Each structure stands twice: as structure tokens, then as C-alpha cells.
Amino acid sequence: MGGKGTLRALSWGRRALWAVALTLLAAHLALYVYYAVALMRFPFDYDQGEGFELVDTLMFAEGRWPYRDVTHYPFYSSNYPPLFHVMLVPFAWIFGAGYWYGRLAGFLATLITAGAIGWIVWREERARWVALAAGLAYLASNTIYHVGPLFRQHITMVMFEVLSVAVLARVDVDGVGALPPHPQQGTPSPAPPASRADARLAALASTEGKPLAQARRKTQRRLALGLALLLAAGYTKQLALASAVAVFGYLFLRNPRRSLRWGLGFAAVGVAIFAWVDWATGGAWWVNAIAANVNAYFPSQFLGLFRQWLRLHGALIVPAALLVGYELYFTRLSLYSVWWVFAVANTALSGKWGAGDSYFATAIAATCVLSGIFLARTLRGGWRWPAGHPYLRRLGRLRAALSARCGALSAWAGVLVPAVYIVYALSVVKLPTEGAFFGPLADALGVRSSYGARYAFYDAAGWTPGYAAIGHIPTREDADNGWRIVEAIRSDPRPALSEEAGFSLRARRDVVTNPTQLKNLYENGLYDPAELIAMIEAQRFGVLVFRAQFYPPPVLDAAYRAYFPAEAIPMNGFRYEIWRPAPSAEVRAAFAVALENGGAVDVALTPKLAERWATHMIGYLGVDEHTVRVQVQPRGAGSRVRVQLERSDAGVD
């Protein structure tokens, strides 16, 4: 009776825990949808770089390549492959320049990815709730949350990767693969079929005649479809290379001949597309998409992000790793496991300058798949241990004990599995801390903004270098301030040099430069900024709009000489500086002399702006501000800036 009572209690506990787990994951989903809709309504760059992806889309819509020679005006080139932008071209034709459709595409890509993860788990193990939880777990991740609904191509690459793996993982099921193990391979495998997949494949090995031909065609169709999706991932973002290596590594393990044959075909198509784009862009594709992506590497950035990933996703990483270990030692490696290993290894690239936590997105998707399969198999007691296994011989008693308690263990697994998802859902908590609903909720949960006054958002991820400090809901004030920046650009007929493209697009001005791309090219010795510097020194731009100043140092130096920060406008927790043209080179030189010897210069600026320019020059020239006193007085339409030298030896004997 006691045993029955325990089982009944476990059954109730299981249901209650599933209700809690799915409620928590559904709450994460609701927040994600809310955030995504808020971003789709926001008319400017939310994350740095979104505007340049929009520019790429608009250029494709106009039939132009975004891979260009950056040494000449407008000094713009893209550094990403084209597929994501090409997919959005119909939206650009219909709606013009808009952020919403790119963000919608990213958001839908995450939903498709989550659906594919759930589908894989359900297909492999037929466990509804675990499949649902596995899909929701992907959307609940802090990284997927804040990267998903952006106008960025990364998450679409992940979608193609997951779809490709979903197709290719079944390439030997219902088709012709490399089974059974080769008779010359020595003793036949002592392992029983690892899953229904292997069992069905073993049965198919005896298939002959017409069914075999049909199965072969099916295999080929799956290979073709899966590899086409993989190619799509690669031409969405270069980072998918790791998934390609994983796929061909897996195919090689299964059958080297098939792997090499299909690999050659895959490489031929990939290289042909690459060569065509490079030819069509006069070599700019190679320079901008490949050569410019060799950046400085910071191991500490990778280690910080890796530790953060472990902390947030640990509840799922442990079962995922256990499944990989099981397959490695006791049965055959599935594509899921090989992919997970490569995806995790590829996170090492997150230590590159400009990279970040988004580089973990593929590993997160693979972790959700593997942990889902592990937990579902545990739930249904589907683990099998091969007889005569060298390592298991020593653990015979343990195996016997486990087999004897199979029923009780299954009941406990029913409690353990939802508990894993509860722990995970609580690990990845993030939410806005202001607003009619979220304010009281944050108070009730006792959480405060992780970013202080910068913006109202709590993120359990904390922060480490490379982690994108976004996720908050943009406010009306953010949008209004964005339009103020647009007005600043419109106030001058000349083009603007803006660190983000959105403001120039809204002001209907040329988008000039892709700053980080120029910086990458410059640091790789692939960019001569002379023409841009000459334009800055000639003050050919009405305003400069800076956020992070990610330009090549000589460009920044020219900007510091020829312009000065006239105004700072906050938006999205960042400080956007509007730099306006400084007085002429002669006046600047006269002012530099005045800073050494004392004197005065007349400038065509209002007293307020003249004071800001003088302060900027003192900082730029490295003058100790305690050694000079600057006074600004109105003079005609401009101002007179007078410099008096303070006694630097005051108080010194």
C-alpha cells in the first residue's frame, strides 16, 4: 500500500510539476511575443547594426550588390552573406525602408526553430509534453529572447541549421544508409538498436528489389533537401560552417564514401555561388565577407560568455551532455550529438571582437533538442544497455539493480523531468521592471533593473563582455528622441556621417559608412581611409552621429579635429552624440596657440556651442583644464572665446 501511495503521490506531483513548468515556459513565451511586437513598432535601430542589414535589403531590392569598394563615397559595404536580405526584398519593394519586416522575419524564424525542435523530440520519442517544453525552452533562453526579433540574420541561420539537421538526422531511416555494420569490420556490434530509428534501419537492410530502389531515392531526396538547407544557412551567415562540418563529419562516420560524394557536390555548389558573387562584385565579396571578418580574439570574452551559458542553460546542458556520452560509449552517435559537439565548440568564436552571446544560439538549439530526447527517453524508460559491453561488464550489478527498479525509477523520472524544465525556466528569468503590468510584477518578485537608471529591465544573465545589453522595451521617449536625431540630420543639407543607418534613412539622406566594417577592414590592412578623412576635414558632412565610435582611429582623429559634440540625445539607454562642424582650421590653430600663450579667437558659434567646442578642444589637445580659464562672450552673430592662463606653479615652493 505504501508503494502504491508513493506512486499515486508521484503521479499527482508529476501533473502539478508539469503544470508549473509549462506555465513558466508559457510566461516566457508571452514576454517574448510582447517584446517582439514592441520592437516591430520601434522605428530606429534597437541593436547596433540592424540599420545596415536594412540597407543591404534595400540595395538588393534596387538590384545592387551591397559588397562594394569602401574607399570611395559612400564608404559602405556589407560583411554578411546575402540570403537573409534577399528573402526580405519583396517587403522592401512593397513597404520601402522598414525595420518591422526584418524583425518579424527573425521572430518567425525563432518560432519555426522552436517548432522544429519540438517536432524532432516528438518524432524521436513520442513524448508530447517534453516536445512542447523543448521547443518553448529555446524561446525562453535569454540569448534567443533578445536576439530573436532583431533585424539580424543570425537567428535565421539557426533556423536553417535546425531544419537541415531535422532532415538529415533521418537520412538513414526509411532510406538506405550505411547499415548493417560491415561484415569485415570484425565482430558485429554488440549494441542493440539504439532507437526506433536504428531498429527500422536494421530491418530495411534486408530490403531488396523495388522497395530498395525507392528507399535509395528517398535517402537521396533527404540528403539533397538537408544539404540545400545547410547551404541556405551558410549563405545566411558564415558561422553555419560549423554545422556543415558536423553534418559531413556525421555522414563520414556513417559511410565515408557517401560523405565524400555528397560533400564534393555540396562544395561544388557552394564554391560556384561564392565565385559568382565574387566575380559579380569585382572581388568585393571576398574582401568584405571573408577577409574583413578576421578580428582580434579575446579568450576572456569567450570564457565569460561560456560560463554565463553554462549557468543559464545548465539544467538542459547536463542531460544533453549525458545523451552525447551515452551515444558515444554505448550506441551509435546520432547527428544531433555530433552537431551539438560542433555547435558548442564553435561558441569559442564568441571571443572575437564584435562577436557575442548570439554565437551560442546554435548550441542552445542543439541543447534543447538533445535534452528533450534525453528527458523524453528517461520518461518512457527507453534506455538500453548493450550486453557484453567492455565497460558495462564491471557494472553488471548496478545494471541489474536499475533494471529491477525500472517501474519506480520511471515514476520518479515523471517528477524529475518537469522539475528540470522548472529549474531552467527559473534560471533564465528576465522581465521589464516598469509599466502598469511589469512594474508591480517586478516588485512582487523582488527584482530590480539590472541596468540601473539606463533602462528598466531585469536579466538573470547578468553581464559579461560580449553579452548584448538589450531586452528592454523601447519607450515613446526613445522613439521621440530618435526623431530628434533625424531632425538634427535634416537641419543641414549636407549628408550625415551616422554610426547607425536608421537616422539617415529616415531623414532621406545617403547612408554613409558601415563603421565596424571600416574598422575591421582597416585593422586587417584592407582599407585606406584617406578619402573619408579628406571629406571629414573639409566638413562635407552636416553632422556626425556617434554612439560607440567604432571607426578606424585615423577617421576618429579627423572627426575630433573638424567637429565637436554639440548635443547628446539619449535613446534606448545609449547616448547619441550629435557632432557639428568646428570652426575653420585657422581658428583651431589660433585657439591652440591661445591655449599655450593666452589670447582670444572669434568663432561663428553661439556662446553655448562655442563653450562646448572650447571644452572639446582642450580635451582633444590634452591640455590640463586646471591651467587655463576659458571665457565665452557673445560677439556679433558669433562668440569670442578668451583664454587666460592660470598659474601652474601656484602653491608650489
Next chain:
Amino acid sequence: MQRRWWSEDFTLSKRHLGGVLILLGVGAMAMALARWLLGTDPEGIGGLQLMALGGGLALIVLGGTLLPLGDMPA
């Protein structure tokens, strides 16, 4: 041997996989050490080399544990 490797039903064993992992591990460690010994990095063994050394060692250990599994398909 070559024909068997190229046949339609050949599949790699755990022993093969173990051997591949050991080779990869040795390669990673050799490259990290070579970079240090050749003095291309003036600051000695850096973070990247340490990661390569650690990863290489892990691969060698992992590969070694697969060797006893013999002809089990990988």
C-alpha cells in the same frame, strides 16, 4: 583495405573514432606548442594556446577511452 573503406556499407567503428580524436588532440597540442616554441607569440603561452592545449589533451583522453570499444559502430 582501401576497397572496404570505400564500400557502400562501410561504417567507422568506435576504435576508428578514438584514433581520429587522438590525432586531432595531438595536432591541436602540437600547434599550440609549436607556436610557443617558435616564439611567434612574444607573451609566451597565451589564453588561446592554453585552450588548444586543454582541448587537445581532452580529445586524447576521450579518444583513448574509445579504443577498447573496438568494432562497435561509431
